[in-house]
Amino acid sequence: MEKTPKSMRLHIALFGRTNVGKSSFLNMISGQDIAITSPIPGTTTDVVEKSMELLPLGPVMFLDTAGLDDTTVLADQRIRKSTGVFKRAEIVTLLCESGIWGQAEKNILAKAADNKLPVIAVINKIDKNAVAADFVSMLHNEGIKHIIPVSSVDNSKREQYLTEFKQALIDCCPEDFIQPPPLVGDLIRSGGVAMLIVPIDLQAPKGRLILPQVQTIRDTLDSDASVIVVKEREYAYMLSQLKTPPDIVICDSQVVMKMVADTPPGLACTTFSILFSRLKGDMRIMAEGAAAIGNIKNGDKILIAEACSHHPSADDIGRVKIPRWLRQYIGADIEVEVYAGRDYPENLAEYSLVVHCGGCMFNRKEILSRIHMARTANVPITNYGMCISFTQGVLERVLTPFPAALDAFRSERDRLAGQ
Numbered sequence: 001m002e003k004t005p006k007s008m009r010l011h012i013a014l015f016g017r018t019n020v021g022k023s024s025f026l027n028m029i030s031g032q033d034i035a036i037t038s039p040i041p042g043t044t045t046d047v048v049e050k051s052m053e054l055l056p057l058g059p060v061m062f063l064d065t066a067g068l069d070d071t072t073v074l075a076d077q078r079i080r081k082s083t084g085v086f087k088r089a090e091i092v093t094l095l096c097e098s099g100i101w102g103q104a105e106k107n108i109l110a111k112a113a114d115n116k117l118p119v120i121a122v123i124n125k126i127d128k129n130a131v132a133a134d135f136v137s138m139l140h141n142e143g144i145k146h147i148i149p150v151s152s153v154d155n156s157k158r159e160q161y162l163t164e165f166k167q168a169l170i171d172c173c174p175e176d177f178i179q180p181p182p183l184v185g186d187l188i189r190s191g192g193v194a195m196l197i198v199p200i201d202l203q204a205p206k207g208r209l210i211l212p213q214v215q216t217i218r219d220t221l222d223s224d225a226s227v228i229v230v231k232e233r234e235y236a237y238m239l240s241q242l243k244t245p246p247d248i249v250i251c252d253s254q255v256v257m258k259m260v261a262d263t264p265p266g267l268a269c270t271t272f273s274i275l276f277s278r279l280k281g282d283m284r285i286m287a288e289g290a291a292a293i294g295n296i297k298n299g300d301k302i303l304i305a306e307a308c309s310h311h312p313s314a315d316d317i318g319r320v321k322i323p324r325w326l327r328q329y330i331g332a333d334i335e336v337e338v339y340a341g342r343d344y345p346e347n348l349a350e351y352s353l354v355v356h357c358g359g360c361m362f363n364r365k366e367i368l369s370r371i372h373m374a375r376t377a378n379v380p381i382t383n384y385g386m387c388i389s390f391t392q393g394v395l396e397r398v399l400t401p402f403p404a405a406l407d408a409f410r411s412e413r414d415r416l417a418g419q
């Protein structure tokens, strides 16, 4: 990988009414022409993503959206995509013009508040329309603390605008982004070893490892520990050759049963997907969701959500294997619906369970938004690693390194059994 993955970048959404200059502002910040800019309203047809390094913040990604007041032919589609951005944005930048404030801006503030997002107001076009003091007071009254007047076309002030904007981003950067939960570093001693089991089968991408494996290797090295990577067939032999056992063994969920069978009692083990349930979302909620599999009945509808929109293979994990393992475990038929990429149903109430992939391609905010949607609809949610481990009877073993999640699973399982 040559660049920091999108999922690890601070997501900054740009909102505003059509033609307020969102794309020009983005061009000024980046110092490049990356979005289509035109005086014709509604030129930004899709959410335009722009990744850049914004020091001292680090890697960020701007999400340049269509105007929420768009009235052109493609308006519905554009506005739906723009609205979806609130689910993954971590900071909202609202562009406006002095004296121009209406329902479009109020809608953006309301959606930002619904999603608990900090807002920076950028008053654009000050070269044409000077900032009025009562406009600034009105923004303060709307609860906006960070207000930055700019002219996106005035390059002589670019450094000043950039400095003010970066300071505002630093001031309102969410704690969860600055200090996310650990991936694996807290489970390995400095100088210790993590052993990774990585199946190399037909589904493995050519010439590389996948993101969860790469991130786990990097996090282990960041913890001053070492990594041993093996395929599942070599695992038992390699383990027997070590003088000192590894601190933890981590496997792909698809080989979890074999990994547990080959791992001596007392040696910590888990799956990549379970590690990611903590980094990306809420591990305890996902563990509770796994307990709900025990209550699935014949004919229930289950949603499989996969963050990648890859071409499905013949023995696809989400479309084939997980439905098969669930049907085998439940001993009855279930209806399975698969949503991939950013497609995700607005209403989850018709499902009895959501099974989400590890979500390594999404930022933490987006997975938390999906968890929130499931909780609001009163639908249990779990992830691939927990679901597979549960159906294969090894979930408690692979949750053992995470006592709080193991307790949450057991409490929920006992509660459901008592119903």
Ligand code: SF4
Binding pocket: 210, 211, 212, 306, 307, 308, 357, 358, 359, 360, 361, 362
């Ligand atoms: S399917 Fe999910 S967990 Fe797997 S690589 Fe894609 S985003 Fe990551």
